[in-house]
Amino acid sequence: MSAPKAIIDNELIREIISIRTNTLWKMLAMEAQQLMPDVHEEGATGKFDNKGAIFIPGGLVTHDVDENPISYQPYPEKSADAFRKSIRQAMYYDNATLLSPEGIASGITIDGGFFSRAARRVITFKKAALRRKKKIDSYRHFEVHSHDIIRSHCPSYFKPPYGSRTRISSYVAIALIEPAMFYSYYLSSLNLDNDQKRTYTQQFDNVRDVAKASDGTILYAPQIVVCHDSRYSKLHYTGLTRILGIGKFGEFATFSLEELTKSLQRECKRKGIEYQNEDIFAHYNDRQLVGILRVYASTTPGRRSKKYQLHVLSPERDLGIDVREIEKEAREQYQIL
DSSP, X not given: OOOHHHHHOSHHHHHHHHHHHHHHHHHHHHHHTTOOOOTTSSOOOOSSSTTOEEEEEGGGOSBOTTSOBOOOEEOSSSSHHHHHHHHHHHTTSSSXXXXXXXXXXXXXXXXXXXXXXXXXXXXXXXXXXXXXXXXXXXXXTOOOOHHHHHHHTSOTTOOSSOOHHHHHHHHHHHHHHSHHHHHHHHHHHSOOOHHHHHHHHHHHHHTTSOEEOTTSOEEEOSSEXXXXXXXXXXXXXXXXXXXXXXXXXXXXXXXXXXXXXXXXXXXXXXXXXXXXXXXXXXXXXXXXXXXXXXXXXXXOTTOOOOOEEEEEEOTTTTTOOOHHHHHHHHHHHTTOO
16 A cells, blocks of 8 residues: 555645645534534535645646646746645636646546546456456456446445546546556547647656655645545544545545544554644644544455555644644634634
8 A cells, every 4th residue: 555655745735634624623613503514515614625626637637528728827936835825726616626747727627428438448458358268258247337446446435426526536546547558548549649649648657756846845746636525424524535546446545634532542543553642633622633544455446445554644743734823824714712
């Protein structure tokens, strides 16, 4: 499974978790007023993540759903601060945000049909290629369907019907998991001239590299980050954050902000995880809230592995986040006494 540092050590994740920490205070106040949204309701969001988001390395997408080429807005400067401001601004738009080392494209509607077909074909063909039986009749049940791909890239508490962010992110993740096969499918499906092929090939190669600021700070990693606006579990206090394309098929991670209950303490003990006071993201009404990263193991299409790693993230040590400053701002924004 992917190491947690490779997943969280970038400005995109830090900014998203900062935003989610702001949202946490709104949700704590709503809970105190018995206004907490149901686990599957939208609205587990705050001022900065009201519409949720999905962030995708831009080289994976060449056109929007209307076949228009992607136009990127250059960062004001190639620094971590400028990048994080662009990310926060992008959270105000619907649909996907595409990232490149030089700029950002927000509010992009992705052709879900194309990526669904691509993902299904790639995984089906790979599954067929690994079969050793000669008789075709033995292949009747090996075709992979879209719900197989989605189910393998979601926690077990995600239930169908799946939302658009869940579907799109699971499909596009296959381009990072099986880059060679996805690239071959892409070229065989689109009528690209030689110049377009060269451009796309370079973009696709670069998409698996980390993007860095001028001072070497990692801006984002080759992964897809989904900011859901539903909690999906009664244990979560904000919309769940899901991270895909980080390893083999079915391998993904989730970040959630949870109360440090006895149940969570037992889970940490089973996993051999120790936590300290500095790992607390928020204290409110005798509650302690912590940031939990779970990294799920790879699996086969249509299945969900029960194996996962659990990590308690320290806001300052692991993420460089000042939770006291976020708390101060959030209490003013949401009028929390």
